[in-house]
Amino acid sequence: MHKFKKLYLLAVIILILIGIVVCKNLINPLSEGKNTTLSYDNQKILIHGLKDTDFEVSIKDLRQLDTVTKRGEATRSNGEEVSLKATGPLLDTFLSKYGKKQKNFTTIRFIAKDNYSIAVPSDILNSRQIIMAYIIDGKPLKEDQPLHIVIPGERAMYWVKMLKQVDFETGENVKSCRKVVFLETASSNMSQEDYKYYDSIDKAIKTKDLIKKYANINDSTVKNVSMVAGDGLRKNETKENFLSAYIKITGKDAPKFMAPQFPQGMHVRDLMFINYGDAAVFSISQGNKVLKQTGIDDIHGIDFSEIIKQVGMTNAKGYKLTNLNGTSIQLTPDELSEGVIYLKEGKTVAFSTGVNGKNNMDNLLSIEAIQ
Ligand SMILES: Nc1nc2c(c(=O)[nH]1)N[C@H]1C(S)=C(S)[C@@H](COP(=O)(O)O)O[C@H]1N2
Ligand SMILES: [Mo]
Secondary structure, X not given: OHHHHHHHHHHHHHXXXXXXXXXXXXXXXXXXXXXXOOXXXXXXXXXXXXXXXXXXXXXXXXXXXXXXXXXXXXXXXXXXXXXXXXXXXXXXXXXXXXXXXXXXXXXXXXXXXXXXXEEEEHHHHHHOOOEEEOEEOOEEOOXXXXXXXXXXXXXXXXXXXXXXXXXXXXXXXXXXXXXEEEHHHHHHOOOXXXXXXXXXXXXXXXXXXXXXXXXXXXXXXXXXXXXXXXXXXXXXEEHHHHOOOEEEOOOOOOOEEEOOOOOHHHOEOOEEEEEEOOEEEEXXXXXXXXXXXXXXXXXXXXXXXXXXXXXXXXXXXXXXXXXXXXXXXXXXHHXXXXXXXXXXXXXXXXXXXXXXXXOOEOOEXXXXXXX
């Protein structure tokens, strides 16, 4: 009797153990089966900037690494919430094979099959885990979309689907800014194109024309171009992508960085300024919406010191203000701080130190630091 009870107990325990093993395999067949083959195992991701030459890793290679499973929640640009459970190796697990860590890079750029791309900046690289997910919500991804980058805690624009390439970038590419060009004045003097935007036809300028005319397009030290929007969104594009795009200067969401060949998520609406090498292009109409306003007489505008802070200009001994006709005046920092930059009659950029200010300038095109 006693013996029978013991055997019975043993049988139950064995059955439970078998059950656990079977279930585990059913729930997570992929990460368990490192030696099994998946239909998309041969798909490859191009790795740039990690070794002297570019190389490819296959999904199968990545599946050999230790995985984590984490829930990620993020907000889409339209405010909706995305929530999913991502399974795959951490980017740091992949990098450890090469003696590297994600923190070693200034930016890591993820590029997708649909040409969506985004640069993950160093503050995120220093603080977040990046999952190279090949299983989402317990299910393998579709065959044509083998890998999905998930960064729990960061907005959905960083969660690149259909990953095709990873670029690891090192080195500082922030030059201090020497010259601010005002977008409204610059674009009034350029060829503008019709740009169809939903139900309206707006005006747009080519970024390439803008940079050619008002910055140094031949500066070979420029690799990335950064953009800051009115809501604080900060993005960086490759020079090549940046120069293949438009800035829509009228209508909804203007100024808007966009291009017909970009997926929507790469567009930047309410653009406040661009840093290209040592030049910045600044939109006063956008700045007016979000920066501190100062009033002189009946004029309301922005202090140049606010703009200096935003674009990362170094303080200078003097400043040269130039208007659309090419006329220049030189001001000391004190003289410059006596005035504001504003939109005259809501349209053209002007500098004013008051109704009869002696240094007033209309159609202000640029302000340069004098060394
Ligand atoms: N490959 C690819 N990944 C992408 C995008 C894209 O257009 N292509 N859009 C990004 C943006 S801007 C957002 S908000 C989210 C949208 O995620 P969803 O497809 O789950 O809505 O995906 C991101 N990943
Ligand atoms: Mo988005």
